[in-house]
Amino acid sequence: MILRRRAGRSATLAAALASTLVLAACGSTADTPADTAAGAGGVKTDKGVTDTTITLGIMGDTSGVFKNLGAAINAGNQLWADDVNAAGGICDRTIQLEVVDHGYKADTAKTLYPQLEPKILGIVQLLGSPVLAALKQNLIDDNVTAAPASWSSEILNNPNIMMIGTTYDLEVINGLAYLQQEGLLADGATIGHIYIDGEYGGNGLKGSKYYADKHGMTVKEAKITSTDTDLTNIVTGLRGDGVTAIVLTTTPGQTASALAANQALGLNVPVLGNNPTFDPALLQSPAAGALGNLYVAASSPPFSSQTPKAAAVAKAYKEAYPGAPLNAGTNVGYVEGLVWQNVLTKACENGDMTRAGIQTALTSLTAVDTEDLVGELDYSSPGAPPTRGVYIAKVDPAAEGGVTEVATVFTAPEAESYKAPFQEG
Amino acid sequence: MDLATFVQLFVNGLGKGAVYALLALGFVIIFKATEVVNFAHGSLVLVGGYVVYALKDTLGWPAAALVGIVSAALAGLILERGLLANARSADHNSLALLTIGVDVIITEEIVRRVGADIPFIGDPYDSQPIQLAGVTIFRTQAIALVVGAVLITAFFLAFRFSNWGVAMRAQAENKEAAALMGIRSSRVTATAWLVAGALAGVAVLFMATQDFSGAGLGRGTHAIALIAFPAAILGGLDSTAGAIVGGLIVGVTEALTSANVDFLPFLGPEFSKSAVFLVMLVVLVIRPSGLFGTKELSRV
Numbered sequence: 001m002i003l004r005r006r007a008g009r010s011a012t013l014a015a016a017l018a019s020t021l022v023l024a025a026c027g028s029t030a031d032t033p034a035d036t037a038a039g040a041g042g043v044k045t046d047k048g049v050t051d052t053t054i055t056l057g058i059m060g061d062t063s064g065v066f067k068n069l070g071a072a073i074n075a076g077n078q079l080w081a082d083d084v085n086a087a088g089g090i091c092d093r094t095i096q097l098e099v100v101d102h103g104y105k106a107d108t109a110k111t112l113y114p115q116l117e118p119k120i121l122g123i124v125q126l127l128g129s130p131v132l133a134a135l136k137q138n139l140i141d142d143n144v145t146a147a148p149a150s151w152s153s154e155i156l157n158n159p160n161i162m163m164i165g166t167t168y169d170l171e172v173i174n175g176l177a178y179l180q181q182e183g184l185l186a187d188g189a190t191i192g193h194i195y196i197d198g199e200y201g202g203n204g205l206k207g208s209k210y211y212a213d214k215h216g217m218t219v220k221e222a223k224i225t226s227t228d229t230d231l232t233n234i235v236t237g238l239r240g241d242g243v244t245a246i247v248l249t250t251t252p253g254q255t256a257s258a259l260a261a262n263q264a265l266g267l268n269v270p271v272l273g274n275n276p277t278f279d280p281a282l283l284q285s286p287a288a289g290a291l292g293n294l295y296v297a298a299s300s301p302p303f304s305s306q307t308p309k310a311a312a313v314a315k316a317y318k319e320a321y322p323g324a325p326l327n328a329g330t331n332v333g334y335v336e337g338l339v340w341q342n343v344l345t346k347a348c349e350n351g352d353m354t355r356a357g358i359q360t361a362l363t364s365l366t367a368v369d370t371e372d373l374v375g376e377l378d379y380s381s382p383g384a385p386p387t388r389g390v391y392i393a394k395v396d397p398a399a400e401g402g403v404t405e406v407a408t409v410f411t412a413p414e415a416e417s418y419k420a421p422f423q424e425g
Numbered sequence: 426m427d428l429a430t431f432v433q434l435f436v437n438g439l440g441k442g443a444v445y446a447l448l449a450l451g452f453v454i455i456f457k458a459t460e461v462v463n464f465a466h467g468s469l470v471l472v473g474g475y476v477v478y479a480l481k482d483t484l485g486w487p488a489a490a491l492v493g494i495v496s497a498a499l500a501g502l503i504l505e506r507g508l509l510a511n512a513r514s515a516d517h518n519s520l521a522l523l524t525i526g527v528d529v530i531i532t533e534e535i536v537r538r539v540g541a542d543i544p545f546i547g548d549p550y551d552s553q554p555i556q557l558a559g560v561t562i563f564r565t566q567a568i569a570l571v572v573g574a575v576l577i578t579a580f581f582l583a584f585r586f587s588n589w590g591v592a593m594r595a596q597a598e599n600k601e602a603a604a605l606m607g608i609r610s611s612r613v614t615a616t617a618w619l620v621a622g623a624l625a626g627v628a629v630l631f632m633a634t635q636d637f638s639g640a641g642l643g644r645g646t647h648a649i650a651l652i653a654f655p656a657a658i659l660g661g662l663d664s665t666a667g668a669i670v671g672g673l674i675v676g677v678t679e680a681l682t683s684a685n686v687d688f689l690p691f692l693g694p695e696f697s698k699s700a701v702f703l704v705m706l707v708v709l710v711i712r713p714s715g716l717f718g719t720k721e722l723s724r725v
Contacts, residue, residue: 067541197695223695227648229640232563233437233697237684240430253543257639264554265433265561286545286552286635 041092046354048121054089054344054353055096057120059112059135060127060149064104068281069329070127072317073149074099076333077124079316084341091348097124106134117142122162122358125149125336129199132161143355145343145362147336151275151299152203153420156383162343162362164336165299165374167385168200168274170415172207172247174390175272175297177412180215184270185245187215192238194222194231194258195249204249204274206421214414229253235261246271252279255294256287263290270295278395280327280402291395296403299374300331302393303401307408309371314400326401335373342368375409383422388415426684432560434680440566442676443573444637447628448653449660449668450577451621456662457597458617460517465504465524466625467650468531473497473626474633474642475535478544486548494626500531501622505615532647543641547634554636565636572627577669580620584665589616597663625650652679655705661718670716678704 048055058077061070081095089095098119102109109131117138123146126132132148132155139146139160146160153167166174179185193208195201205221212219220241222234231250235258238246246262246269248255255277262271275298282291296302301310303326310331317330347353347361368377368386375389389411393403426434448466455463477486477493484492504527509520545551550564584590592613595603604610632649633642640646656675660667683697714720 065541227645229645230638232636232639233434233680233683236430236433236437236680237426239433240427240684253640256635260552260635260639264552264563266556285641286547289552 041348042351043091043348044352044354044357047117048119049093049353052093053096054091054093055098055120056122056124056340057116058097058099058125059102059109059116059123059131060099060125061104062101064102066104066127068279068325069327070101070104070149072325072327072329073125073127073333073336075317075321075324076313076330076335077337078333079313079320079330080334080337080341082320083316084337090341090344091353102128102131104128104131106130110134113138117144120144121353121355122146122340124340125333129155133199143359145355145358147339149332149336150200152199153206153385153422154199154203156385156420157422159359159382162339162379163386164332164339164377166387166390166415167420168203168249169207169210169420170385170388170418171274171297171299171390172204172249172272173211173415173418174388174410174412175295175392176208176211176245176247177414178297178392178407178410179245179270179272179295188217189215189244190218190220190242191245191247192220192222192235192241192243193247193249194224194234194238194254195247196226196251196254197223198226200274200276201249204247207418208247210418211414224250224254226251229257231257232261232264234258235267236265239265239267243267243269245269248273248277250277252277252282256282256285256291259294260287260290262293268293272297275299275328278393278403280325283395283397283402288397294395295406296393296395297390298328298393299387299390300328300335301373301391301409302328302399302403302405303330304396304399304403305331305391305393305405305408307372307405309373313373328401328403331373335370338370338373339368339377372409375411381424383420383424385420385423387411388418429559430684431681434684435677436560436562437566438677438680439673440563440570440676441637441680442673443566443570444628444631444672445653445656445675446577446669446672447569447573447624448650449657449672450580450665451624451628452653452657453660453662453665453668454617454621454624456657457665458593458614459509459520461509461524462517462521462662463524463621464521465528465531466621466653467647468528468535469497469500469504469622469625470629470632470650471532471535471642471647472500473622474546474629474646475538477546477630478539478542478633478642481546481548490630493630494623497626497629498619498623501618501625502615505618510611510614532644535642536644536647539643543643545634545641547630547636551634551636563636565631565634569631569637572631576624576627581665589613593617652701655701659705659708659715661715663719664715664717667715667717674704675701 060074081097085094100112100116126146127149129150132150145162147162147164151167153169155161195205208219271293273296278296301307313334343361347357362379365379375387377386379386389409391409392407394406396404451466473493476496477489480489547565550568553564555562592608596613631637632646656671657668660671678700679697682700
């Protein structure tokens with residue numbers, strides 16, 4: 001008995017030592033000059049790049065709450081990689097994608113990351129605010145550049161975040177400007193803003209407060225949690241407050257509840273939602289008939305957009321993935337790839353495709369053109385969103401992806417003057 | 426808060442309260458018969474809902490709903506016969522803990538089966554509001570109120586006049602004396618679980634709707650079932666009338682506090698969850714056995 005216990009103890013000790021060694025090994029690999037080598041074409045490389053391939057990671061969600069959106073984003077990433085490889089690759093190397101599925105669970109992502117990290121140069125898609133928060137320090141420590149599928153301007157203090165498109169605060173500012181321009185909102189009005197407690201909701205609220213301040217409007221705030229589902233009473237309260245528009249920084253389910261109440265209570269005001277508030281699956285829910293008042297502001301065009309590049313991506317998606325759900329994720333995934341393409345090309349020109357070289361290349365880009373899949377991107381000002389423009393889409397059951405574009409990418413004057421939380425100057 | 430808002434919130438709350446009352450009544454019936462607090466009530470709700478979801482496309486909604494109610498009732502019965510009846514001599518608190526374990530197992534399995542579907546199961550009445558004198562009445566809640574009133578009345582009549590009702594009241598009053606009078610405790614207890622399960626099966630038909638919860642069947646449904654706990658406790662855990670009043674109080678409190686209130690800025694959506702428990706605490710401080718609960722008397 002004693003012997004066995006001792007054996008157990010020494011096994012534990014051995015395991016502990018082994019894991020310490022592994023951890024030490026992991027820690028010492030990042031940014032070590034000894035790892036860098038001059039590869040084909042005299043380009044300096046360290047991780048994830050060989051003479052023939054560039055490997056990028058995807059940390060997506062194809063099994064959790066965002067599985068429909070996540071699958072479409074992954075597909076968009078893949079369509080981009082296929083296009084690049086068909087055209088001969090970048091820097092004489094083909095793009096390979098290493099995909100992991102964290103199911104929107106931060107703890108799962110935390111265990112998957114160390115397996116993925118040694119194989120990749122950077123991350124073409126990192127889905128989910130909680131996952132991003134959990135991996136924030138890892139990205140910094142390993143100098144891994146990541147494009148998040150999450151759009152809060154509160155994360156722009158992390159230099160390893162390569163924001164694709166604009167942020168939630170600017171989505172709201174532009175969206176409210178659109179409603180006002182369409183005569184659906186007037187100076188001095190009272191608007192309601194229902195938002196999820198946390199980074200996502202807080203960032204959206206910054207937008208409505210800024211816009212309201214500029215136009216003498218009053219914002220009636222209603223803070224909820226991500227697990228709340230019934231917003232009927234909150235909308236009843238907003239009706240009593242005399243709101244003429246409602247802003248939502250919520251989950252799709254909450255959006256449905258707010259819109260169902262908006263209609264049932266006879267309020268029928270226009271509702272503006274941040275890009276994650278809508279999911280085409282809502283058109284199959286009992287609230288389907290009430291969604292008509294919803295306007296969605298997003299950096300990328302909706303699936304049904306006639307923007308030439310978006311239409312081409314949609315066509316390629318339907319051919320490559322017949323029967324797969326149609327949503328805005330495809331464009332999001334494709335444009336993430338396009339921005340990476342610009343960064344990789346620049347890094348190749350600089351002769352440095354190390355992780356540090358990627359950072360240098362990124363911050364030197366001032367006008368990334370994505371063929372209007374998002375507005376023109378400028379990565380030269382740390383802390384500032386790289387673009388400020390949005391598309392506006394309106395719910396339309398007849399349109400593929402459930403929404404139809406009502407305004408092509410634009411930037412309102414209020415969005416130009418807005419100062420993001422970590423913006424310098 | 427203007428009058429129209431107040432009336433609308435009150436109506437919203439009343440409809441929800443009817444469902445909370447059905448759930449709370451389930452807790453109370455079991456507690457009265459066995460003195461066990463059934464923490465697995467939420468999972469009985471899910472069993473009923475899951476069966477409806479699984480069958481409504483093939484059997485049609487009415488038949489699926491019926492099978493769902495029967496399944497929830499049977500699940501209650503199986504739980505009692507299979508687990509609790511075998512541990513009759515165990516302490517009531519241990520049995521309550523046992524129900525927590527059962528609850529976790531059933532809930533996780535059903536959540537896994539439902540997956541990311543989160544199905545709505547109120548097909549015939551969901552999202553069809555009725556406008557009445559400037560007030561919006563959600564059809565789901567209106568039907569819940571009527572069904573709740575009918576079932577609760579039927580229950581009270583049965584409780585008062587049927588042999589089972591008399592036997593159960595006798596057992597609740599004094600278990601030993603009831604047994605000596607020839608009342609079969611096992612039958613009374615089993616029936617109590619059966620009835621509580623059926624009530625849970627009825628309640629879920631209203632819970633997993635756009636009108637009531639804004640969410641389909643899933644973890645959220647289970648969470649709502651637990652809101653019925655404060656309803657049962659503030660009404661008095663052993664009082665059937667208290668369960669009804671408690672349910673309505675919880676529904677209305679939740680509705681009135683979840684809207685923004687200008688003159689009390691600390692109130693609002695964030696406060697509504699604590700408000701229900703705050704009301705429960707206030708009631709318990711003034712009346713430790715709940716509004717209608719029996720006072721615990723012990724001779725010293």
